[in-house]
Amino acid sequence: MKNISDEIFKKIKDNNIKPKPRWHFLTKNYFIWLMFGFSVLLGSLTFGIILFMITQLDWDIYHYLGDSFLTTVFISLPYLWLIFFILFIAVAYYNFIHTKRGYRFRFISILFISLIISAILGTGFYYNGFSEKLDNIFLEKIPYYKNLTYTCENQWMQPQKGLLAGTIGEIELFKNSFKLIDFDSNQWKIDINDTLWKGKLTPSTGLKIKLIGEISGENTFKALEIRPWQKRGKFFNLKK
C-alpha cells in the first residue's frame, strides 16, 4: 500500500491548510440553537393566538347557524394560524436535528418537546392577554387579516340566522327596548320583552353585547338572550 497518510500530510503542509478557528463552529452552533429557540417562541405566540381565537368563539350556538357541531368546528378553525404553527414547529425540528446531538432524538420526541414548550409558553401568552393584544395589532395593521380569520365578529354578525352583536346606544326602559349599533355601524331597535340576560349584565350605554333572537321587522331585532361581549374578564378591556 502506498503511504496515503504521508501524501496527505505533505499536501496539508504544502497548501498551508489550517483548521478553521473554533469561533467559526461555536457561532454556527449558537446560531442553530438561536433559530430553534426563535422558532419555538414564534410557535408559542402562534399557539397563544390559536387558543385565543378558539376560546373567543361561542361553541354552544352552532344550532342557531343551522350547522352540525363538526361543521361549525370546520368553519371556525383558525387555519391561517394553524399553518403558521405547523411551519414554526417544522423549522424548530429542522434546527434541533442540526444541533450537535439532535440526531440522537427520534422525530416524535423532538416534535413532542417542541409542541409541549410551545403549548406551555403559548398558554402563558394567552392567559396574560398578550395573544389578544397581538391579534388586535394584526387586525389593525395587516390589511385583509380580518378576511383571513374567523373571528367572534364573524360568528355573531349574522342577524338573518338570529345572531347579532354591537354596542348599546340609547336605552328606552319604558318601551322595553334599546338601540344597538352593530359592528357594521347599522342601527337596530332591540326588543327585550322576553329576554334572558346572561352573565350578570347591567344594560348601559356603550356596553358591548351579543344577542340571540330573530329579526322582527325592519332594523328591529327581538332578543331572546343577551350575553356580555367577552367571557374573559380583565382582557375584555383590551379589545377595542
Place this chain on the structure above:
Amino acid sequence: MLFTTKECIDKTDEQLVTLTLKNKEYYLCLMKRYESKLLGYILKISNLDRQDAEDIIQEVFIKAYQNLNDFDFKFKFSNWIYRIAHNATISAFRKKKASSKTVSWEDKDLDNILESSLNVEKANIQKLTHKQILEIINHLPLKYKEVLILKFIEDKDYRVIGDILHKPMGTIATLINRAKKSLIRELKKEGINF
C-alpha cells in the same frame, strides 16, 4: 519534524487531537491510525475502486483536519471520523454511480456478516460462492448495507452506529432488523434455507 509511531502509540485519539491543534505533525499519527480502517470501510460500503477510495480518504482527512476545532471531546474521535468518511463516501458514490463489480471484501467478512447477523450455518453458506454472497450484499439498498457492515464487520454498537450515521439508536435497531430481513429474502431466492 515527524513523530515516530512510538510517540503516538500510547496516546488516545482525543489526546492526539489536542496535540494536533498545537502541532500539526501529530495529525500524521491520527491518519496512520485510521488510514486502513477507513479505506476498508469506504471500499465495502461504496464498491468504488481503490483509486477512488484513496481520493475519498484524502478528502476525509483534509476535511477532518480543517474541522478539527469542531470535534466535540464528549464524543469519540473514531465515531467522528467515520461520520466524515460516511458522508464523503455517500457523496462520491452518488456522483459516480458505482458499479458492483469491484470485489473489496475479505472472505472472512462475508462469512461474518452471514453467520453473526443471520445465524446461518457454515454448511449452508458454503452452498454459495463468495462472489454470489457479495453480489447479494452489494444489491442491498445502501442504507441496509452500511448498517450491516458497521454492525457485523466493523463490530460497532448501536450508539456508535447512530453517531456515525446521525440517526437515533431506535432507528438503527429498526434498520438492522430490516436489513437482516432483506438479506434473508435475497438468500432464500438463492436456495439458502433458515
